Amino acid sequence: MSNDDEPAPLDPIELRLQAKAGRRSAGRLGSLVHKSTRLMWQAGPRKSIVLTCIQVINAALLAAQVVVVERLVSVVIDLSSGATMRDLLLPLVAFAVLTAITTVIGSVQTQIGRLLAESVARLMWRSVSGVAAAVTLRHFEAPDFYDLLQRVQSNATRPFQVTQALLRILGGLTATVGVGAVLFAIHPILVPLLAVGGLPLILTNRAESRLEFKFAVDQTTNQRERAYLTFLLTGRVEAKEIRAFDLGGQFADRLDRRHDEYITAMHAHVRHRLRLNLVGNLLSAILLSCTMIIVAWFIADGQIDVSQASAAIVAIRMLQGQLQTLLGGVQTIFESGLFLDDVELFLRLGAEAERDEDGAQPPSEFETITVDNLGFRYPGSTQHALRNVNMHIRSGSLVALVGENGSGKTTLAKILAGLYDCEEGAVRWDGVDTREFSRKAIRSRVAVIFQDFARYAFTARENIATGDGAHPINDDRVVAAARSAGADGFLSRLPKQYHTILSRLFRGGRDLSGGQWQRVAIARAYYRDAPLVILDEPTASLDARAEHDLFASLRAVLKGRTAIFVSHRFSTVRTADLIVVLHAGQIVESGSHDELMARGGRYAELFRLQAAAYLADVDEN
Known part of the structure; x- marks a missing residue:
């Protein structure tokens, strides 16, 4: 079997997704709860303490309300046998005060919860974005990584939901103990009857949580497609082509189909959840009704009086509500815990990236x-993007990578830039395998600009200074880099010069032409004082004169630094010290322009084809 026929190695993201499928132990869930609580504490310790205290106070107030109701009913009954309205005043005032305090505390709890939720979300997003920026580019070649990232982005506030659920459980347990103690004092048998009434909800809530997680996983790809289509229909860059080719209706119809698929699946999901919820609540209601019947029998049998019965009914209703709160908290923890497995998995990618x-x-x-x-080889591919590549680059030299589309030029440039690790062989600096070095440190010694460079909606100075984001902006270096790239002229004429935002997304911003943007990107590479500069198609958007000027000044601008540039224009590479010709992922030729022309191989053939095309244009004119 040839190497091309070998099955592609399974991507590490796929392996991790498969490995986690069965891990749903109580210990795992406890670990997620612990980490979520710690995250809430890190986000706002004072707010966390206040919310915890509020839950306990609220629970105590509920128990106090049951006692007050019993006293209130007792006084009302005694009005006909000597009690006065003055006797009624104290329990009435107490009940009103307790109700008002409970309402105010609930409002305070809501507002503090909002503040804490934002703080938790901020910490969570900081962690997620840090991992997304740290993992290798190989992850971004794997669809399963995007599915995982999508779910993590959609569930960034789950840690707060878990901690909120814990607080609800704490409050529910405290209230259950307090109200349960009052109910137990009325009649001991009522408490276990109510506890049995909660069992159906425990079982059905757990099943609902599993359904919710399965639905979210199944619909991740659909959600990503809908987000992408929405981005296409609303993006500024895509707006031109969508109108030029009249793609709006086609993309909108495609988005509608994805929405229809999602809504159809959601209908089935909701029906399933509602059936479970109905069964659980129906069984719980039946058991509660049985408890009420027993209370009525106790009254008829004289085991409890009317005031105790009234208090028992209030306590049962409160206790049922607290049990619902407690079970709802358990359901939230279990359901969120399933989603937090994804968050935990994603955050572990950051730790692995650091290692x-x-x-x-x-x-x-x-x-x-x-x-x-x-x-x-790229993840999931059976074909080598590069194979058996050997080359030697001397410090201070200009090296050109040339070849037809798909020959592997940009892939080789990415590996030399430290953005990918090679699967086979090695890249060595002075004989040392670069994999023995810190990848981040390697990248800090390389300035790389690709053809699809980023156009940041920042000021011009910030766009250039992103070339060295590890240090504060040096305005003198910004201007010097812009001059070297031929960008100073048009940037200096902007309304706020280098402080002008290079985008029309924000007020006062200005956009640049494609060629001007490319000069800003080249200035970004020059701003980074790195011993190795890699330029991928650096003149793709430049006119002939600008292209000539750039390459004519390249040696002077680089000042002895090593440069590797990728180009499909053979006229621009003639002055390179070394020209490397790639074809189908392999180096087929290398040497100077004169050497390669004399050899009469692929380089000479492609050079003459391009030259003939230019000469034909000249002859026609």
Whole structure:
């Protein structure tokens, strides 16, 4: 069997998703609860203490209300046998005060909860975005990673929901104990009867939680597709092409189909949940009715008086509500715990990324970069993007990577930039495998700009200074980099010069042409004082004169730094010290322009084809 026919190695994200499918132990759930509580405490310790105290106070007030109701009913009954309205005043005032305090406390609890929720969400988003920025690019080649990221983004507030549920459980338990004690004093048998009434809800709530998680997992891809189609229909960059090709209706119809599929699945899901909920509540209501019948029998049998019966009815209703709160909290924890498995899994990717990227500090400079029998495949692919690649780069040299589309030029550039690790072979700096170095430190010594560079809706100075985001902005370096890239002229003419926002998304912003944006991106690479500069199609949006000027000044601008540039325009690479020709993921030729032309191989063929096309245009004119 050839290497191309070998099955692709299973992506690590897929392995982790499969491995976690069966892990739903109580210990695992307890760990998630512990971490969620710790997260809430980190987000706002004072607010956490206040909310906890409020839950306990509220529970105590509920128990006090039952006692007051019993006293109130007793006084009302005694009005006909000597009690006065003055005797009624105290329990009435007490009941009113307790009710008002309970209402106020509930409002305070809601508002503090909102503040704490935002703080928890902020911490959670900071963790999620940190992991997303830290994991290797290989993860972004795997669809399962995007599914996982989508679910994590949709459930970033789950830790707060878990801690809120814990507080509800705490309040429910406290209230249950307090109200239950009052009920037990009225008649001991009433408490276990009510406890039995909660069993159906425990079972059905657990089943509902499993259903909710399964539905969310099943619909993740659909949700991602709907988000993507919405982005296409509302994006500024996509707006031109959507109108030019009249794609709005087509994309909207496609979005409607995805919505229809989602709503159809949701209908089935909701029906299933409602059936479970109906069964649980119906059984619980039947058991509660039985309890009420027993209370009536106790009254008829003389075991309790009317005031105690009234208090018992109020206590039963309160206790049922607290049991519902308690069970609802348990359901939230279990349901959120399932989602938090995803969050925990995603955050572990950040820890793994730190371990993967750990290593010794590389030298600040290098004499040679050696690519030794390098091989690379993208996740899920059976084909090598690069195979048996060998090359030697001297410090201070200009190296050009050329070849037809799909030949592996950009992939090789990404590996040299430290964005990917090779699967086979090695990339060595002065003989040391770069995988022994810290990946972050390696990337800090490389300035790389790709053809699909980012256009940040920031000021011009900030756009350029992103080339070295680890240090404060140096305005002198910003201007020097812009001048070297030929961007100073048009940036200086902007309304606020380098402080102008380069986007029309925000008030006062200005947009640039494609060529101007490319010069800003090149300035970004120049701003980063790195010994290795990688430029992927750096002149794709430049006119012929600007392209000529850029390459004519490249050596002077780089000041002895090593440069690797990817280009499909053979006229721009003639002055390179080394031209590397790639085809189907392999290096087929390398040498200077004169050497390769004299050899008469693929480079010479492609160079003559492009030259002939230019000459034909000249002859026609």
